[in-house]
Amino acid sequence: MSAATWRVAGRTLPGPKMLALWMLVTVPAPLVFFEWTHRWEEDPGVSAAVWWIVGAVPVLAAMVAARWTGAAAPRRGASAPVAAVVAAALVSAVFVAATMAVYRWVIPLTGVAPWRGLVIACVPLVICGAVVGHLLARGRPRRSHPSRRHGLVTGGITVVVGALLAQLTVRLGAEGSTVRYGEWEYGAVGPYASSASESVHLTLPAAGRYAIYAVGFAPADPDCEVTGAGATARRAQPVPIPPGGYGGDAASYAWVATVDVPSAGAYSLSCRMSDPETSYTVGEVPEIRGAVGALIHWPLTVIWLLGAAPGLATIAATVRRRAGRRPARDATIEV
Numbered sequence: 001m002s003a004a005t006w007r008v009a010g011r012t013l014p015g016p017k018m019l020a021l022w023m024l025v026t027v028p029a030p031l032v033f034f035e036w037t038h039r040w041e042e043d044p045g046v047s048a049a050v051w052w053i054v055g056a057v058p059v060l061a062a063m064v065a066a067r068w069t070g071a072a073a074p075r076r077g078a079s080a081p082v083a084a085v086v087a088a089a090l091v092s093a094v095f096v097a098a099t100m101a102v103y104r105w106v107i108p109l110t111g112v113a114p115w116r117g118l119v120i121a122c123v124p125l126v127i128c129g130a131v132v133g134h135l136l137a138r139g140r141p142r143r144s145h146p147s148r149r150h151g152l153v154t155g156g157i158t159v160v161v162g163a164l165l166a167q168l169t170v171r172l173g174a175e176g177s178t179v180r181y182g183e184w185e186y187g188a189v190g191p192y193a194s195s196a197s198e199s200v201h202l203t204l205p206a207a208g209r210y211a212i213y214a215v216g217f218a219p220a221d222p223d224c225e226v227t228g229a230g231a232t233a234r235r236a237q238p239v240p241i242p243p244g245g246y247g248g249d250a251a252s253y254a255w256v257a258t259v260d261v262p263s264a265g266a267y268s269l270s271c272r273m274s275d276p277e278t279s280y281t282v283g284e285v286p287e288i289r290g291a292v293g294a295l296i297h298w299p300l301t302v303i304w305l306l307g308a309a310p311g312l313a314t315i316a317a318t319v320r321r322r323a324g325r326r327p328a329r330d331a332t333i334e335v
Contacts, residue, residue, distance in 0.1 A: 014091060016317055018063060020158050020310035025056045026099045027107070028165040031172040040245055040252060044176045045111035046103050050118055053099055057122045058129030060095060061088035065133035081134050088130035096122060107173035108290040151318030158311030166307025167241055167300065173292040174243035181246045181255070182211050182283025189224075189271050190215070190279030202226070202267045202282055209260050211286065212236050212269075213246070213253040215279040220256045222280055223272040229265030241296040241303065243286070255286055 014022070030049040038044075065084035096118075103113060187202040204210065212224055224236040236257040244254030259282075261267060271280055288296075295303065 014060075014064065014067075014095075016310045016313035017154060017158070018060070020162065020314070022056060022060060022095055022099075023310065024161075024165070026053050027102060028169045031169060031176065032165075034176075035172055041248060043178070043245070044109055044172070046109035046113040047111050049109055050100070050103060050113050050115075053096055053118060054121050054125065057092055057096065058125040058132075061092050061126040061129030062133030062136070064088040064091045065130035066137035069134045069137035080138075081131060084134040085127055085130040088133065089126050092122070092126045106291045106295075107169075107177055109173075109176040110179075151321075152315055155311045155314035155318060158314055159308040160311075162307035162309070162311050163304040164307070166303050169307075170241050170292060170295045170303055171243055173290075174241070174288050174296050175245045177289045177292055178243065178246070179287045179289055180284075181253070181286035182213065186210070186282045187269060188215070188279060188281035189269060190218075190273065191277055200269050202228075202269055203265075204261055204267055205264055207261055207263045209258050209285050211255050211283055212257040212259060213281045213283060214242070214244075214256045215251055215253060215281060218254075218256075218278045218280060219275075220254060222257055224257060224259070224269060224280065226259050226261060226267050226269050228267035229261065229263055234259050234261060239296055240298065240300050243288070243296060246286070253281070256280075258285065 030052045031044060034042075034044040034048065065088040068084045068087040069080065100113075100115065100118075103109065186204060187200040189200045212222060214220055214222065220242045221238050222236060226234045226236070236259040238257045239255055242254050242256040244252065246253040246255070269280075269282060271278075
């Protein structure tokens with residue numbers, strides 16, 4: 001492969017804006033759309049989520065083919081569209097494989113994913129999208145680079161939207177990837193319990209970690225502690241991104257905190273609640289598949305930074321491109 005071809009390939013690779021758009025359409029969008037269009041006790045299935053990839057693939061292929069055609073030297077004959085289709089197919093394969101990996105290991109939603117059908121459906125869509133993108137790029141005049149202000153504004157918006165959607169995606173992904181949650185209830189405080197007091201006696205069957213669930217619209221940052229069985233007071237540790245949607249028609253639950261006990265025995269759970277209608281219950285820790293089960297315990301700042309990464313990359317690329325063009329323009333003026 002010649003050096004010119006390598007340069008064209010480098011300019012064809014999707015930038016941070018295209019990467020952010022792909023991530024938005026294929027991961028947060030299916031989860032948010034399902035949340036808006038289904039009942040709260042229903043969980044999204046992976047088969048419904050991955051078909052969003054089918055709708056995004058032709059758009060990605062068209063954009064990549066257009067970038068390839070715009071960056072390459074004008075060609076005649078069949079070699080130009082073939083090269084654009086090959087470039088679009090390679091980039092689309094990488095993006096589709098990355099999204100499939102997300103739904104396989106990071107957010108493994110319930111159900112069986114139709115991976116084979118997904119691949120078969122994507123092949124003709126990639127070809128059609130690449131051909132359309134190639135033809136559109138050939139028919140339009142070459143445009144100058146976008147202004148620095150445009151890149152900075154786009155990057156700033158992407159930073160804010162990405163940070164907000166990252167937290168929402170982790171929460172909805174954890175809810176959809178939950179295999180089992182605490183069906184056994186060891187005690188509750190508040191009006192949900194038989195006595196609307198701020199403390200309750202628990203009989204825990206074994207040492208280990210237990211979940212504290214918020215009932216209904218109870219705050220997600222409870223001030224609770226467990227005492228008893230000859231141990232010092234154990235303060236509950238909040239879950240930074242609490243998954244919810246557990247329960248049934250009678251009540252909804254959200255996993256908001258965890259508490260560790262050293263042994264089986266009788267304990268007392270006390271919670272300081274400013275709202276008399278607040279209730280919390282103690283049960284088994286939910287079983288969540290995939291890496292999202294660990295992501296809900298990461299600090300919110302880290303999750304926000306992960307979501308803001310494409311926007312920050314867009315800003316950095318805009319500043320770097322602007323700085324690269326300035327020396328060349330200054331050199332031209334000196335000559």
